[in-house]
Amino acid sequence: MIPKLKRGVHIDFHTMPGIYDFGREFDAADFARTLSDANVTLINMFAQCNLGFSYYPTKVGVPYPTMKGDMIGSVLEECHKKDIRVVAYINIGLNHEAARSHAQWCRVDAEGRIIRGDRTANFFRTMCYNTGYGDYLLELVTEIAALNPDGLFCDCMVLEPCWCNKCTEDMLERGIDINDRAAVTAFSREVMLDISRRIRAVIPRDKLFYLNGMQYDEVDDMETHNEVECLPSGGWGYDYFVPRASYARNLHKDTLYMTGRFQASWGDFGGFKSKASIENDIYDALCQGVQYSVGDHMHPARGLEKDIYRIIGEIYGETMRYERWTDDAVYKADIGVVINRGTYGSEQPGAARMLSELKYSFEIINEDMPLDKFRLIILPDETVVNDRLLPKLTAYMESGGKLLSTGFGGLLPGRKAFAPGIYDFIEYHGADTANSSYYRTKEILCEADMDYDMYNQGILMKTDGKLSVASYVGAYFNRHWDGLHGYYYTPPEGENGYTAAALSGNTAHVCFKLFTAYNRTASVFHKKLAAHLIEQLLPDPLIRAPQMPSTSRVTLTGTDDYRLLHVKTTFPEPRGPFDVVEEHVTLPAGRRVSVRGDYTSVCLLPELIPVLFETKEGRCEITLPEITGYAMFLLQ
Ligand SMILES: [Zn+2]
Structure with missing residues (x-):
């Protein structure tokens, strides 16, 4: 039985060679305490990063050159003492160490190139699972599974057509036209589905399992949940999360909004987009009836940035007060x-x-x-x-x-x-x-x-x-x-x-x-x-809110016993290339929102403060109090 996923942190940890003082200040007990104090219950934690370095004593892979001890082993031990679930991260699509030692394991593009695009970034070469890399990956996954983490998070499963020698031989044998890009892409998709199934077979069914980058609805029978990866202020935009969460929650019982603390994107060590901005994303998750996790990147020598966890702790400390009602509620x-x-x-x-x-x-x-x-x-x-x-x-x-x-x-x-x-x-x-x-x-x-x-x-x-x-x-x-x-x-x-x-x-x-x-x-x-x-x-909609600004959001979740009305007033402003939330928006008291159905009480959560309402023609008409950022109301 997989417990409810909540209050997560995705800890990115891709480490270039050359960090001579790797792990200098890292202490697993302190790491677990920082997370626990921040009310975190779930982390994705690196077993192996996109450079291809392992963070445990590996017999299969390449350990980080200056690592001492067993980082993920100690994290598992200390986090479990604090009831924090630790999902092991492995990068499937990127493995630059394996690419360097086995060039024939790399994907080859239509022009015959292994390396393409910005070589100072991270996606300039990707791996082909149809080569010996597939077997190597399975050995790595088996070794990681033996560490007994609470699950496996497989990253960067990005579909790209591959013309490597092995794929080309296989396609020619099957009569696939290797000059037809769509046909080659379809073959590469089959290769990805095949490796997904092989990895799935290694991970016990009572563990969490997620394939990040695969289409939600082609691997939904393999995964245990969905993580909607979306750094909205940077590359994804604020229009990505809602449609994806709306679909994902129909494919899985549990869906997480994986946002991030960064200003720009992943790898942005010095970026922090503001507390209100992270709250904005979590309010979006609450409005959509899904759970949430915040993406971070751990410093390789210093460990977690304490002040970020102070702020995450403040945010989660507030949102956990709603969980009594939100845990079993579903979107209506x-x-x-x-x-x-x-x-x-x-x-x-x-x-x-x-x-x-x-x-x-x-x-x-x-x-x-x-x-x-x-x-x-x-x-x-x-x-x-x-x-x-x-x-x-x-x-x-x-x-x-x-x-x-x-x-x-x-x-x-x-x-x-x-x-x-x-x-x-x-x-x-x-x-x-x-x-x-x-x-x-x-x-x-x-x-x-x-x-x-x-x-x-x-x-x-x-x-x-x-x-x-x-x-x-x-x-x-x-x-x-x-x-x-x-x-x-x-x-x-x-x-x-x-x-x-x-x-x-x-x-x-x-x-x-x-x-x-x-x-x-x-x-x-x-x-x-x-x-x-x-x-x-649809003359009698579930929610009617003509007095509310178009920038606000009003949604309903609930159980058989009650409904939760979510009202969100904060929204981003475009500033240069970024959409920014710096502070919350306040909506004055007195706006009316009506919800279809008869209710006998309406209260503001989590304090259960009664709110003015009247029942008219089968609808509950609520007069909203002043709202700054977000409010949740209990309708019974
Ligand atoms: Zn290939």
């Missing part, structure tokens, strides 16, 4: 956003951001998951109705379900026709080849009554005019070069008989890729159009 949603397994396109962060701003509660699910618990299904932009989805969707619609689709969403694979029986009110006229076009809504939804740009075309369609919510407005020209002019200026010409958005009964479709466009342009008019359609399909 009205809307199922269905994606096809193995896809992650920009329509997913686009939909997640838009629905979050509108305070609609949603899960991202795939075609293999049940639809019937949702009041509305969204098929965003690229989701095709394949053989697995079609019978489910048909049954869902026959039982009165509601459906919104956009762009190519709702089409059969191959995109030649809509899913039969659902879209009979739409004439499908094929993919839209325009690169400039507009739409005009029947009702005025935005501040200006004008033609709005679609930005991301999808399909052409026609409907009975009475069912049209928005008409298609063509441009005078497509953007193009005619030999004399570059047609950059492409104004709207007029309505051309096509429909941009239509609603009939329980089904609505928007012809363009509304969520992709929202992700790329953040156009408020796209959001207004979506909201207009959703209001008609």
Whole structure:
């Protein structure tokens, strides 16, 4: 039985050769005490780093040159005394020591190179598991498993096509066209799945196991949980975590938000992004009903930076007061956003951001998951109705379900026709080849009554005019070069008989890729159009919060006995290349939020302070107190 994962720290520890005083101040008992004082219950701790150095006396691998003793062994012993679980980290994708001693174990790119890109970084050469490296890795993993850690975290499992001698021989033998990059990538994916299964077989089933970098839904049967790695202020951005967590929590019982303390990215020894910024990420985790861990990098000579753990301790000291209620609570949603397994396109962060701003509660699910618990299904932009989805969707619609689709969403694979029986009110006229076009809504939804740009075309369609919510407005020209002019200026010409958005009964479709466009342009008019359609399909949503700013987040989690309303007011500001949270945002008292359902008490947690509310037409209307950063309310 794997216990609940909570209050984690991911301790990065990649050490270049040349740290002459490695481990100078490191003391395992002090290390464990620092973590324990910081209320940490779970760490990912290095057995072997991406340089390929092991941090225990290894017979298989390469020990760190100036290491004395057994670092991870002593950490396991001391942390277990403090009830801290220690998951052993091994880098699977990077191993620069093995690459140096066995060049034939490296991946080879299409140009025949082993080394590519920035050689002062860490990803300039990666390993091929189809070589002797695969067997070497298995020996390393077996040796690490014998240390009896609480689990294994396998890092940097990044998919890249490989043309090494072994892969090329194998592909030629199987008749794979080695000049077809997609086919080579598919072969490399099989190699990665194979090594994943071989490693999984070594790790006992009662231990934690995670393959970082693999697609969430291709190894979900192997992993014990999910860690959404996302340093939002740096490379990942603040739109990455929510859609990924929303999907991950449907694949695993436990999901962790792995954020970090860094200002820039991993390896940023001198970067600390502020306490409020780490809290912001943990509030996002609470809003999404998932657990959290903070990424750090330990100094090779000095050990843990005490002040970082003082701050983590303060944060975890506060958030642990909610655990009495959050431990068993799960996210509650009205809307199922269905994606096809193995896809992650920009329509997913686009939909997640838009629905979050509108305070609609949603899960991202795939075609293999049940639809019937949702009041509305969204098929965003690229989701095709394949053989697995079609019978489910048909049954869902026959039982009165509601459906919104956009762009190519709702089409059969191959995109030649809509899913039969659902879209009979739409004439499908094929993919839209325009690169400039507009739409005009029947009702005025935005501040200006004008033609709005679609930005991301999808399909052409026609409907009975009475069912049209928005008409298609063509441009005078497509953007193009005619030999004399570059047609950059492409104004709207007029309505051309096509429909941009239509609603009939329980089904609505928007012809363009509304969520992709929202992700790329953040156009408020796209959001207004979506909201207009959703209001008609979902007139009594779980949460209604029109007085709340679009920058705030309001979500609901809960158990059979109670609900938790999460209200988050802090949000990042772009500052140069970074999105920064320096301090929390205060929302004045008096804003109203309503939650569907009858409740007899509403309290502010964790102090259980009663909050003003009234019950009206099956909804609980709560008057919020002043909120700085985040608040959690108990509804019973
Ligand atoms: Zn290879």
